[in-house]
Amino acid sequence: MNRCVRHAAAFCLLLLLALLANATRVQIVSARGYAADPANRRADIALYARPRGDILAGTRRVTGSRSTDGQLRYVRSYTDGPLYAPVTGFASQTYGASLLEGTENDLLDGSSPALRERPLWQEITRARQRGGDVHTTIDPAAQRAAFDGLAGRRGAVAALDPATGRILALVSSPSYDPAALSGAGPSVTAAWKRLNDDPEQPMLDRAIRQTYPPGSTFKVVTAAAALESGEITDVRARTVSPDPYRLPGTDVQLTNEGAGCRDASVYDAFRYSCNTVFAKLGADLGSQDVVTQAELFGFNDGDLRIPPSVAKSNVDTVMSPDQVALSSIGQYDTTATPLQMAMVAAAVGDSGRLMAPYMVDRVTNHAGTTVSTAHPHLLHQAVGARTAGQLQMLMEAVVTDGTGTNAAIPGWVVGGKTGTAQHGLANAGTPYAWFLSYARPPGSGRAAVAVAVVVEDADAVRADISGGGNAAPIARAVMEAVLKGPAAGLSPPSGS
Known part of the structure; x- marks a missing residue:
């Protein structure tokens, strides 16, 4: 081989090595940088080249994928x-994803390793797996009953299966159509601005992301603390509770909406929602007992996921006696999400057991094979079970002969608690109407469904607003939808 050929061969080899080195740099060393470059559209094009997996409520697909003529096809x-x-x-091509669309995104878009049927082959070929389907715990009939009951008024509903923690309904009102945000372009940008500027906040998930003063519904927690601590041993015994009641260390006089609360028993004070009795009871207990009991019901838990994150329901851990008194009737800085108050009702209705709430029952791949299943815990x-039984007696008296008779369901035993939460400067705002409840078959100590309802803008004059009048009928409709449905696995009691 002559000298020129050798030089040419060496030069070609050098070029080949340089090409290989550059390819290695591009595909391995710099790959992450190129992939993350906002100008790189390949990832988005691949992501939207196939239909997204669906979210189901019962057997119904409540999401889908629509083909377009754009570069981002679906x-x-x-x-x-x-x-x-x-x-x-x-799930938006412009603004990302929220709630289940966000937390289950890798399953829905097919990027989760759990969906791979042939992991090694797909790793070699880099082929994108088709998205899986997320099967929720939502009962469509209960969801519809809650939505129709709110009828566009600001508020929220949360319903649970007490035995498992399955979320049966999760409604926030007013709502919005997520389809307005799905694609890209001026119409999506305009819809995003309109929804975010709307003073009604339709994109706020009030059921899990908004906290409210729980008002008198918190008296369930206060009563539980009194019974568990031994402060109250007989709920029918008269208490020493003046009316009006002067908050400890202050000149503030606390009064009641109605008469008959002076020295009332816990049984009567719970039925007729006497603020003075429960405020004094909370002050007598002290902050430690009240806070400990509230936390056992789920308050002050900032890590709750269903799997979307849930706003922390709050009870201050350091309070003066007057602040404890107000917290014990659901005022001061005490706040709760509707889901949290549904958890309180569910625990009472299930012998004191509080199951972790969850909204995803199982996930299947595109072939219908289950790849993950929820495990209640x-x-x-x-x-304790004895305290739960006493709380059930109190809550059921509210429905049979108290402020919550609008929640009664023929043939079922219903327990409830009304609440009218003051808020705004000097409590001048329209009160929030609350109702939490459960329903159980006669003769059973375990509830089949638990519900919490809050109505922010109850359509009534201020003096007439109450949880029993505005929120209880919604709770009843949701419970009836669950109890009549096949998902409950229950038969109506005999004689109903």
Whole structure:
């Protein structure tokens, strides 16, 4: 081989090595940087080249994928979007994803390793697995009953299966259609601005992301603390409770909406929601007992996921006696999400057991094979079985002969608690109307469903607003929908 050929061969080899080195740099060393470059559209094009997996409520697909002529071929579509928006959230090509669309994104878009049927082959080929389907715990009938009951008024509903923690309904009102945010372009940008500027906050998931003063519904927690600590041993015995009651260390006189609360028993004070009795009871207990009991029901837990994150329901851990008194009737700085108050009702209705709430029952791949299943687990033993039985007696008296008669369901035993929470400067705002409840078959100590309802803008004059009048009928409709449905696994009691 002559000299020129050798030089040419060496030069070609050098070029080949340089090419290989550059390819290695591009594909391995710099790959992450190129992939993350906002100008790189390949990832988005690949992501939206196939339909997204669906979210289901019962057997119904409440999401879908719609083909377009754009470079990003498929956009998200929704069936009854406003009805299920507090569950699904949105999946947008422009603004990302929220709620289940966000937390289950890798399963829905097919990037989760759990969906791979042939992991080694897909790792070699880099082929994108088709998205899986997320099967929720939502009962469509209960969801519809809650949505129709709120009828566009600001508020929220949360319903649970006390035995498992399955979330049966999660509604926030007013709502919005997530389809308006699905694609890209000026119309999506305009919809995003309109929704975010709306003073009604339709994109706020009030059921899990908004906290409210729980008002008198918190008296369930206070009563539980008194019974568990031994401060109250006989709920029918008269208490020493002046009316009006002067808050400890202050000149503030606390009064009641109605008469008959002076020295009332816990049984009567609970039925008729006497603030003075429960405020004094909370002050006598002290902050430690009240806070400990509240935390056993789920308050002050900032790590709750269903799997979307849930706003922390709050009870201050350091309070003066007057602040404890106000907290014990659901005022001061005490706040709760509707889901939290549904958890309180569920624990009472299930012998004191508080199951961790969850909204995803199982996930299947595109072939229908189950790849993951939820496993119910105990979050806390909120109260003992004996205390739970006494709380059931109190809550059931509210419905049979108290402030919550609007929640009664023929043939079922219903327990409830009304609440009218003051708020605003000098409590001048329209009060929030609360109701929490459960329903159980006669003769059974375990409830089949638990519900919490809050109505922010109850359509009534201030003096007439109450949880029993505005929120209880909604709770009753949701419970009836669950009890009549096949998902409950129950037969109506005989004689109903």
